[in-house]
Amino acid sequence: MYFPFINAKQYDLDALCEIEVKHYDSFIPVIIPANITSCKRNITKLISKDIYFILVLNYGKKGFPDINQITEHFIDDSLKNYKNFSIAYVIQKETEKFEIANYIQSFPTLKKSLIHGFEFGDRKLLKNLSNVEYNIFLTDFVNSSYIEQVSNSNSVLVNDGFLKQSRNVDYPPKNIFKTHLFDYHSKNAVGFGDFTIIGNNDTTGFAAFSVALHLTVLNNSSLFIYHFVSDDKDGQSEIARKYNDALTELDDFVNKNKVFITTGIIGFQESYKSGHYPGLGIPKKWSIKNHVEQICNYLSVL
Structure with missing residues (x-):
């Protein structure tokens, strides 16, 4: 399965809505909200097409909405009556154990994934999480031994293959686009992803x-x-x-x-x-x- 990371901007989401339906058997878009107002407007395009996607709660870039804003404006608002999506939480350098626990216990009706943008110290804690749908690893930031120690046969390997100038x-x-497309199976992963031609x-x-x-x-x-x-x-x-x-x-x-x-x-x-x-x-x-x-x-x- 392919997991492209997509910013919730107008033309990016228009692309998803216009892709032929048959291709959705092979991919699940991972949506990154960047701006509350424009993202709410644009995500309605996915809703209107009944497209399944993973919504990132805390991508962590400066100026991006935080988990509380996404909960208020998306999960409890524009997505309140929409069932065809799940959520993902990004593990970052400053992430604490209680934050992961709070995430796992929250939103009981939604499937949850973890995005590993940093090698979290308590790997045993992560390994023991049984209700994580996907462990999505940003392989530009975590190594293979970390992936082996954390994954529960649900690894998705994601890298940024676009050499932006x-x-x-x-x-x-x-130029060659570096990708896990050709090796994710051999690494016992269930999927792979990238940041398309945007980076x-x-x-x-x-x-x-x-x-x-x-x-x-x-x-x-x-x-x-x-x-x-x-x-x-x-x-x-x-x-x-x-x-x-x-x-x-x-x-x-x-x-x-x-x-x-x-x-x-x-x-x-x-x-x-x-x-x-x-x-x-x-x-x-x-x-x-x-x-x-x-x-x-x-x-x-x-």
Whole structure:
């Protein structure tokens, strides 16, 4: 099973809602609320589609809502009458034993998972928790011996495989996307995950000097991200033209190579044919859709 971590933003959740229903046999999205108002608005899209997801209670990034806010505004409010979701609690450096105990005892009607973003000291305590649905390990921050000592045959291995660049122009033509897709079974895990083509540091910066479109492709048991990047000679202007330049390269690549055609790729192809510049949020949506659908297609034929 695939567990992509998704920020509860407009185009990210639009991507989930537009992914073909058949793929949900292979993946469960892990939703990270980043802003109360916008997240409540966007999560209603998942509710309207009856999509099952895991809601993270305490992701811990600065400015993100805490567990009390998520309880008040989501679990006791917008999700009050929705049954098709579960929750997850992030173990961080400052996490105390009583906080884990409180979490396990809370929300008796909901399934619960733990996200290990730090190696918690009392591993025996975690091992003895019998009512944890998934132990989700962020493998960039915890090692294999910790996973072995804590897991109860319910491990999910998650890493950030997207090599984010500070400037779009610095992206190479392609790079390998590091993933547990090909080794999670051999590590006795029940699933794997990633942060799609966004990465674990999704920040909004200044207007870009160049446009980068990211396309996930599975090839010979390797996962690649191809980057189609426009020039930056016009500074922060001419974004529509730069988008078209990058899109032309992407369309040419798809036409010349053996690539599984996802609904994300179809979005890019239709944009190329129409010549319409949709802004940069919608191409982000197409890239997320393509990434998830490429992986789910691979899982479906195993």
